[in-house]
Amino acid sequence: MSLFDKFQPMIDMRAELAEIGVMPFGPVTEKLFSATEGIVNGKHVILAGTNNYLGLTFNPDCISAAQQAVAEQGTGTTGSRMANGTFSDHLLLEQELADFFGVNHAIVFSTGYAATMGMSATLAGPGDVILLDADSHASIYDGVMLSGAEVIRFRHNDPADLDKRLRRLGERAKEALVIVEGIYSMGGDQSPLAEIAAVKRKYGCYLMVDEAHSLGMIGENGRGVAESEGVEADVDFIIGTFSKSLGAIGGYCVSNHPELEAIRFTVRSYIFTASSSPAVIASSRAALRIIKQQPELRTRLWDNANQLYDGLKALGLKVGPQASPVVAVTIEDRAQAISWWTQLFDLGVYVNLVVPPASPSVHSLLRCSVSAAYSSEQVEKIISAFTTLVNTTPVNNAG
Amino acid sequence: MSDYQAHLSRIFEVLQPYVPEGEELNEQSELVADLGLSSIDVMEMIVEIEDFFDISIPLNILPDISTVGDLAKAIGNIN
Known part of the structure; x- marks a missing residue:
């Protein structure tokens, strides 16, 4: 057995993603306009997967x-x-x-x-x-x-x-x-x-x-x-x-x-x-x-978290049991999760793609992290991007 | 029936739903190579076995368990 055999599954996954023109792992942030928007992989996006919960990176x-x-x-x-x-x-x-x-x-x-x-x-x-x-x-x-x-x-x-x-x-x-x-x-x-x-x-x-x-x-x-x-x-x-x-x-x-x-x-x-x-x-x-x-930052964070959680839940998406600064959408089919991640990116929304074994189950996640620095309009834009996907592709979740 | 046989018998019951069609389950069956269990399947199966025997199987010993027989022996050692 070669020293490198154990890396074959990762080599295969990278090849599979490259073939469909997607590279969700390690995207390059080229320019930041604020704590909530920037140019990632050449695209102007809302940053919805950066854990910048209070938006303090540009304080x-x-x-x-x-x-x-x-x-x-x-x-x-x-x-x-x-x-x-x-x-x-x-x-x-x-x-x-x-x-x-x-x-x-x-x-x-x-x-x-x-x-x-x-x-x-x-x-x-x-x-x-x-x-x-x-x-x-x-x-x-x-x-x-x-x-x-x-x-x-x-x-x-x-x-x-x-x-x-x-x-x-x-x-x-x-x-x-x-x-x-x-x-x-x-x-x-x-x-x-x-x-x-x-x-x-x-x-x-x-x-x-x-x-x-x-x-x-x-x-x-x-x-x-x-x-x-x-x-x-x-x-x-x-x-x-x-x-x-x-x-x-x-x-x-x-x-x-x-x-x-x-x-x-x-x-x-x-x-x-x-x-x-x-x-x-x-x-x-x-x-x-x-x-x-500034406790008001927490208030803004939770207002935004509730708006995003309620919005995605209302679309029928499988989200967590309670509103949270992390709003993760479960997609059972890995290929669909990858496809949705790509489409969200094309629609100007960067979220985290989490696939097994990094996800806590056999399913994949489109993980959004909310920021207090979002405007209500930015949260609405994230929800709107998911709405576009729901309206064009049914979620393939058996459970 | 010895403890080992009793443990084997119970493991066979728990594993049955995971066994691919055409695959015969025995104490030499490899949990991953033969049965094709994913790491998450293995953890689910372990939890079922832990509850049945009222034991906790430490994560530390899992790398040493590759066959059904290894698992039955590990349960015997914990008991």
């Missing part, structure tokens, strides 16, 4: 803070947090994150992947047990498989299944680590976190929640699903990213456990990578301030 305060940081501190740190890569601003952002979440400790990572993968790989180790929601992000799967711990999946968003699996562990349950997400990245559905937290309390285990797609978007203060469900005290570790609602790049873990300060020096994705550049830290700090000071 003047964020840009100005980044520019000033570059001028004063240079373009990069050229080192790891553990060596020469901790600047004063990294520590200030950690303190501001801890204050924002109302906890005592925070770690800033260079990417969201480094945060979720690193914490998932490090908190539990050989002899420990991790229970993770089946629809967890790839970064969590990657981390837990590196941990050396026993890894058990439970059914997606099913507290009863989690309960059953913790019961099966007997005495080991109280030291187990449960990992869930606040809002799931692909389907946009929300965790039943109050019920998950009740199961956590019943067994006395630990709970880590990935709020990558909920920071700044949900909860009275924008702290995520743990806040909106009133269970922040039950969550031992919150992890997340700066690359979505904060419009930058980076990741974090916050906790009240004092051990986090020692744990940071054992997380390999923290130790063995360069720290975030000064510009990234500065714009992330500015964005975090905006989340605190």
